[in-house]
Amino acid sequence: MKHLSVLNKYFWKYRYRFGFGILFIVLSNYFAILAPQITGYIFNMIQEYVEGNSSTLRTSNYDPLVDVFIGELNARNLSFAQRLGFFGGAILVFALLSGFFLFLMRQTIIVMSRHIEFDQKNEVFAHYLTLDANFYKTHSTGDLMSRIAEDVSRVRMYTGPAIMYLVNLVFRISFCLFYMLKKDVILTLYVLSPLPILAVTIYIVNNIINKKSENIQAKLADLTTNAQESYSGIRVIKSFVQEKAMFRFFNLNSEDYKRNAISLAKVESIYFPTMTLLIGLSTLLTIMIGGLYAAKDPSGEYVSTIVEFVMYINLLTFPVSAIGWTASMIQRGAASQKRLNEFLQTEPVIKDPVQPTQTLVEGDIHFDIAGIKIGFEICEDAWVSGRPGSDLALKGIDIILNPSASHFAFGKYDIRKDFVLEGSRAFGVA
Structure with a gap:
């Protein structure tokens, strides 16, 4: 991760886009988290309507905005169908607001990553122009092409999607945990009990991904070099009738790269089944433990708690499932940035003077x-x-x-x- 610290200058350069992007992430998650609370209240309202109890339901442990909205509706003389329609409309409005800010989030952070990619490519190319012939004699063209294309592209995946999903994950989990703990601490602890397994899995797999990502980048550079040299020396290859030999050599490099890529994909494939298992286990624990509590609750309001917790878990499904993908992008970005740093730290052996002088040479x-x-x-x-x-x-x-x-x-x-x-x-x- 220390190799990625050099990108902080770009985050500072585009700090306004980055700051607004984080703000939009917060707003998107805030409006998304309100729907479970209104849904839980609707379940309680339906239950009391079926039982013929017209007493006003408690609105404690809800977000202040939800409390105000429910209070305003209860203060009006509305029928059950009208109240139900207003609550359904509120859920739709909150979903639209969450989606709108989600769109703005991508328009700020992802666009910022494209600007950073453009700046990085300019920086790498400008450094190419300062290096001497010794460097180009000892470094293949394919490797240089791989650095400015593949490595910069993988770093963009870190500055864009990885950062976006990581920040989204932090705020989504924070909002869910806050309202889950506010609703029922014991049930929350049961539901979140699979998370230590997730943490251990991520730690082990991330180390493997980091090593394999560096190996894959090196293999890709070799493959690019082989292709570039074959194209540039095609006349020599044909003159010595070495087409089949070069094809076999390229095929061996391709197979080597494929084996490494498949090996990395197998490691990454551990994430999603693990995420599905943990999410399913959390849902089962919610229904089982919540059902036991609901059976002992004479008021029957605990049913709404089960509904809210199941919706909270569903809200956590994608962010938690994206942990593996995000970690993979960060590790790949770190491996690529390490290669770029090694190149950018290379100083030319022969440096041009600050103020060059022109000398006219005559004679032998x-x-x-x-x-x-x-x-x-x-x-x-x-x-x-x-x-x-x-x-x-x-x-x-x-x-x-x-x-x-x-x-x-x-x-x-x-x-x-x-x-x-x-x-x-x-x-x-x-």
């Missing part, structure tokens, strides 16, 4: 090169000379290097020691 050119290194040492004690209008070649070694010596003169490759340029004037380059 002579290079006395003490050593050249491109990831590995390729020559020592070489010298190059040339007249105006002629090509340059390295002397003092067994082969002539291509590209020409001008690449070294203009700082394209790293020269370990100073060399001297002789012409109209002499100077050294490190």
